[in-house]
Amino acid sequence: MEQGPIEFTLNGVTMYAKDGQSVVEAARENGTYIPTLCDYKSLPPAGTCRICTVRAGGRIVSGCTTPVSHGMVVESESPELVDLRKGLIEMLFVEGNHMCPSCEKSGDCELQALAYRYRIEVPRFPFSFTNRAIDASLPHLVLEHNRCIQCLRCVRGVKSRGGHDIFGFKNRGRDIRITVDTTDPDALSEETARKAMAICPVGALLTKGLHYLTPIGERHYDETPIGTDVEKGGDGS
Numbered sequence: 705m706e707q708g709p710i711e712f713t714l715n716g717v718t719m720y721a722k723d724g725q726s727v728v729e730a731a732r733e734n735g736t737y738i739p740t741l742c743d744y745k746s747l748p749p750a751g752t753c754r755i756c757t758v759r760a761g762g763r764i765v766s767g768c769t770t771p772v773s774h775g776m777v778v779e780s781e782s783p784e785l786v787d788l789r790k791g792l793i794e795m796l797f798v799e800g801n802h803m804c805p806s807c808e809k810s811g812d813c814e815l816q817a818l819a820y821r822y823r824i825e826v827p828r829f830p831f832s833f834t835n836r837a838i839d840a841s842l843p844h845l846v847l848e849h850n851r852c853i854q855c856l857r858c859v860r861g862v863k864s865r866g867g868h869d870i871f872g873f874k875n876r877g878r879d880i881r882i883t884v885d886t887t888d889p890d891a892l893s894e895e896t897a898r899k900a901m902a903i904c905p906v907g908a909l910l911t912k913g914l915h916y917l918t919p920i921g922e923r924h925y926d927e928t929p930i931g932t933d934v935e936k937g938g939d940g941s
Protein backbone atom coordinates (compact mmCIF):
# COMPACT_ATOMS: atom_id res chain seq x y z
CA MET A 705 0.00 0.00 0.00
CA GLU A 706 1.43 3.36 -1.03
CA GLN A 707 1.96 5.73 1.88
CA GLY A 708 0.75 9.33 1.70
CA PRO A 709 2.87 12.32 2.56
CA ILE A 710 4.15 12.64 6.09
CA GLU A 711 2.78 15.67 7.89
CA PHE A 712 5.04 17.48 10.33
CA THR A 713 5.52 21.00 11.61
CA LEU A 714 8.65 23.11 11.32
CA ASN A 715 8.79 26.31 13.33
CA GLY A 716 5.01 26.09 13.72
CA VAL A 717 4.31 25.70 9.98
CA THR A 718 2.66 22.52 8.69
CA MET A 719 4.77 20.79 6.03
CA TYR A 720 4.79 17.50 4.15
CA ALA A 721 7.62 15.05 3.59
CA LYS A 722 8.20 11.89 1.61
CA ASP A 723 8.92 8.65 3.41
CA GLY A 724 12.60 8.50 4.42
CA GLN A 725 13.33 12.18 3.92
CA SER A 726 15.55 13.85 6.49
CA VAL A 727 14.42 16.98 8.31
CA VAL A 728 16.89 19.06 6.25
CA GLU A 729 15.71 17.61 2.92
CA ALA A 730 12.03 17.92 3.75
CA ALA A 731 12.47 21.49 5.00
CA ARG A 732 14.29 22.41 1.78
CA GLU A 733 11.51 20.94 -0.36
CA ASN A 734 9.04 23.00 1.62
CA GLY A 735 11.05 26.18 1.02
CA THR A 736 12.69 26.45 4.44
CA TYR A 737 16.45 26.55 4.73
CA ILE A 738 18.17 24.72 7.57
CA PRO A 739 21.88 25.60 7.38
CA THR A 740 24.39 22.78 6.88
CA LEU A 741 28.05 22.48 5.97
CA CYS A 742 28.69 18.75 5.68
CA ASP A 743 25.47 18.03 3.77
CA TYR A 744 25.89 18.13 -0.02
CA LYS A 745 23.37 17.43 -2.77
CA SER A 746 23.01 13.68 -3.35
CA LEU A 747 25.77 12.54 -0.98
CA PRO A 748 24.68 10.34 1.92
CA PRO A 749 24.43 12.46 5.08
CA ALA A 750 27.35 12.40 7.49
CA GLY A 751 26.10 14.46 10.44
CA THR A 752 29.62 15.69 11.18
CA CYS A 753 29.29 19.49 11.35
CA ARG A 754 26.11 19.71 13.48
CA ILE A 755 25.29 23.11 11.95
CA CYS A 756 21.86 21.68 11.05
CA THR A 757 21.06 20.94 14.69
CA VAL A 758 17.32 21.12 15.33
CA ARG A 759 14.94 20.19 18.12
CA ALA A 760 12.76 17.35 16.84
CA GLY A 761 10.25 15.54 19.01
CA GLY A 762 11.74 17.38 22.00
CA ARG A 763 15.30 16.15 21.38
CA ILE A 764 18.33 18.01 20.03
CA VAL A 765 19.40 16.10 16.90
CA SER A 766 21.18 16.71 13.61
CA GLY A 767 18.61 17.55 10.95
CA CYS A 768 20.47 15.89 8.07
CA THR A 769 20.49 12.44 9.69
CA THR A 770 17.05 12.51 11.35
CA PRO A 771 14.16 11.19 9.23
CA VAL A 772 10.86 13.01 9.44
CA SER A 773 8.04 11.07 11.08
CA HIS A 774 4.27 11.62 11.23
CA GLY A 775 3.31 14.45 13.58
CA MET A 776 6.92 15.36 14.33
CA VAL A 777 7.33 18.84 15.80
CA VAL A 778 10.58 20.42 14.66
CA GLU A 779 12.17 23.73 15.61
CA SER A 780 15.21 25.08 13.78
CA GLU A 781 15.27 28.79 14.56
CA SER A 782 14.59 29.16 18.29
CA PRO A 783 17.01 31.54 20.06
CA GLU A 784 18.61 28.51 21.74
CA LEU A 785 19.28 26.75 18.42
CA VAL A 786 20.45 29.88 16.64
CA ASP A 787 22.93 30.58 19.45
CA LEU A 788 24.15 26.98 19.34
CA ARG A 789 24.60 27.20 15.55
CA LYS A 790 26.43 30.51 15.82
CA GLY A 791 28.70 28.98 18.46
CA LEU A 792 29.57 26.09 16.13
CA ILE A 793 30.35 28.49 13.28
CA GLU A 794 32.49 30.63 15.57
CA MET A 795 34.38 27.54 16.75
CA LEU A 796 35.20 26.62 13.15
CA PHE A 797 36.60 30.11 12.60
CA VAL A 798 38.81 30.11 15.68
CA GLU A 799 40.01 26.55 15.16
CA GLY A 800 41.38 27.22 11.67
CA ASN A 801 42.92 30.13 9.83
CA HIS A 802 40.17 31.47 7.60
CA MET A 803 41.70 34.61 6.17
CA CYS A 804 38.72 35.45 3.97
CA PRO A 805 40.14 38.48 2.11
CA SER A 806 43.05 36.43 0.78
CA CYS A 807 41.13 33.21 0.07
CA GLU A 808 40.21 32.20 -3.48
CA LYS A 809 36.96 30.74 -2.08
CA SER A 810 35.82 34.10 -0.66
CA GLY A 811 32.29 34.71 -1.90
CA ASP A 812 31.91 31.02 -2.75
CA CYS A 813 32.69 29.77 0.77
CA GLU A 814 29.78 28.34 2.73
CA LEU A 815 31.40 28.97 6.11
CA GLN A 816 31.94 32.64 5.27
CA ALA A 817 28.40 32.86 3.88
CA LEU A 818 26.97 31.43 7.10
CA ALA A 819 28.98 33.91 9.16
CA TYR A 820 27.38 36.70 7.12
CA ARG A 821 23.92 35.12 7.51
CA TYR A 822 24.32 35.06 11.29
CA ARG A 823 26.09 38.43 11.41
CA ILE A 824 29.10 37.02 13.20
CA GLU A 825 31.73 39.69 13.73
CA VAL A 826 33.97 38.65 16.61
CA PRO A 827 33.90 35.01 17.78
CA ARG A 828 33.32 34.58 21.49
CA PHE A 829 36.19 32.04 21.70
CA PRO A 830 39.94 32.73 21.51
CA PHE A 831 41.67 32.04 18.18
CA SER A 832 43.98 29.04 18.26
CA PHE A 833 46.27 30.45 15.54
CA THR A 834 46.91 27.10 13.95
CA ASN A 835 49.90 26.86 11.66
CA ARG A 836 49.60 23.67 9.69
CA ALA A 837 51.94 23.23 6.73
CA ILE A 838 50.23 23.75 3.38
CA ASP A 839 50.78 20.82 1.02
CA ALA A 840 51.41 21.95 -2.57
CA SER A 841 53.14 18.75 -3.65
CA LEU A 842 50.29 17.40 -5.79
CA PRO A 843 50.29 18.31 -9.49
CA HIS A 844 46.81 19.85 -9.61
CA LEU A 845 45.67 20.53 -6.04
CA VAL A 846 46.83 22.47 -2.99
CA LEU A 847 45.78 21.16 0.43
CA GLU A 848 45.28 24.11 2.80
CA HIS A 849 45.01 22.16 6.05
CA ASN A 850 44.42 25.33 8.07
CA ARG A 851 40.99 25.70 6.52
CA CYS A 852 39.72 22.11 6.58
CA ILE A 853 36.57 21.73 8.70
CA GLN A 854 36.51 17.89 8.44
CA CYS A 855 33.13 17.80 6.79
CA LEU A 856 34.06 14.67 4.77
CA ARG A 857 32.44 16.01 1.60
CA CYS A 858 35.62 15.31 -0.42
CA VAL A 859 35.88 11.81 1.05
CA ARG A 860 32.25 11.00 0.24
CA GLY A 861 31.95 12.83 -3.06
CA VAL A 862 35.22 12.50 -4.95
CA LYS A 863 36.10 9.04 -6.21
CA SER A 864 38.54 7.60 -8.73
CA ARG A 865 37.29 6.31 -12.09
CA GLY A 866 37.16 2.87 -10.50
CA GLY A 867 34.98 4.20 -7.66
CA HIS A 868 37.71 4.12 -5.03
CA ASP A 869 38.24 6.76 -2.33
CA ILE A 870 40.80 9.42 -3.20
CA PHE A 871 40.56 11.46 -0.01
CA GLY A 872 40.88 10.21 3.54
CA PHE A 873 42.09 11.33 6.96
CA LYS A 874 45.07 10.61 9.15
CA ASN A 875 45.68 11.39 12.84
CA ARG A 876 43.08 12.58 15.31
CA GLY A 877 42.00 15.69 17.21
CA ARG A 878 44.01 18.82 16.44
CA ASP A 879 46.49 16.80 14.35
CA ILE A 880 43.85 15.49 11.99
CA ARG A 881 44.78 16.01 8.31
CA ILE A 882 43.08 15.32 5.03
CA THR A 883 45.09 12.88 2.90
CA VAL A 884 45.12 12.05 -0.79
CA ASP A 885 45.78 8.61 -2.18
CA THR A 886 48.72 9.14 -4.52
CA THR A 887 49.30 5.47 -5.27
CA ASP A 888 47.13 5.79 -8.39
CA PRO A 889 48.77 8.59 -10.41
CA ASP A 890 45.59 9.07 -12.50
CA ALA A 891 43.26 9.32 -9.52
CA LEU A 892 43.59 13.05 -8.94
CA SER A 893 43.40 14.38 -12.47
CA GLU A 894 42.94 18.07 -13.25
CA GLU A 895 39.21 17.47 -13.67
CA THR A 896 38.94 15.61 -10.35
CA ALA A 897 40.89 18.38 -8.63
CA ARG A 898 38.36 20.92 -9.95
CA LYS A 899 35.52 18.76 -8.65
CA ALA A 900 37.22 18.51 -5.25
CA MET A 901 37.58 22.29 -5.03
CA ALA A 902 33.92 22.73 -5.91
CA ILE A 903 32.70 20.16 -3.41
CA CYS A 904 34.77 21.59 -0.53
CA PRO A 905 32.62 24.13 1.35
CA VAL A 906 35.66 26.21 2.31
CA GLY A 907 39.05 27.01 0.77
CA ALA A 908 40.86 23.87 1.93
CA LEU A 909 41.16 22.34 -1.55
CA LEU A 910 42.39 24.71 -4.23
CA THR A 911 43.29 23.85 -7.80
CA LYS A 912 46.60 25.08 -9.12
CA GLY A 913 46.55 27.61 -11.93
CA LEU A 914 44.69 30.78 -12.72
CA HIS A 915 42.33 32.11 -10.05
CA TYR A 916 40.32 35.23 -9.19
CA LEU A 917 38.71 35.15 -12.64
CA THR A 918 35.44 36.16 -10.99
CA PRO A 919 36.16 39.23 -8.86
CA ILE A 920 35.34 39.06 -5.15
CA GLY A 921 32.01 40.83 -4.76
CA GLU A 922 30.53 39.14 -7.83
CA ARG A 923 30.67 35.54 -6.64
CA HIS A 924 27.89 33.11 -5.80
CA TYR A 925 27.13 34.11 -2.21
CA ASP A 926 27.91 37.76 -2.93
CA GLU A 927 24.98 37.68 -5.36
CA THR A 928 22.74 35.13 -3.59
CA PRO A 929 23.23 35.04 0.20
CA ILE A 930 23.27 31.48 1.47
CA GLY A 931 19.83 29.97 2.04
CA THR A 932 17.91 32.68 0.21
CA ASP A 933 17.56 30.55 -2.92
CA VAL A 934 15.78 27.86 -0.87
CA GLU A 935 13.67 30.48 0.85
CA LYS A 936 12.57 31.75 -2.56
CA GLY A 937 11.61 28.24 -3.70
CA GLY A 938 14.91 27.10 -5.29
CA ASP A 939 16.63 23.83 -4.50
CA GLY A 940 19.69 25.44 -2.93
CA SER A 941 22.10 24.01 -5.51
Ligand code: SF4
Pocket residue numbers: 851852853854855856857858859882903904905906908909
Ligand atom coordinates in the same frame (compact mmCIF):
# COMPACT_ATOMS: atom_id res chain seq x y z
S1 SF4 B 1 39.14 19.29 2.55
FE1 SF4 B 1 37.22 20.47 2.32
S2 SF4 B 1 35.69 18.93 1.69
FE2 SF4 B 1 37.44 17.81 2.52
S3 SF4 B 1 36.96 17.47 4.67
FE3 SF4 B 1 38.18 19.36 4.58
S4 SF4 B 1 36.67 21.01 4.42
FE4 SF4 B 1 35.58 19.12 3.94
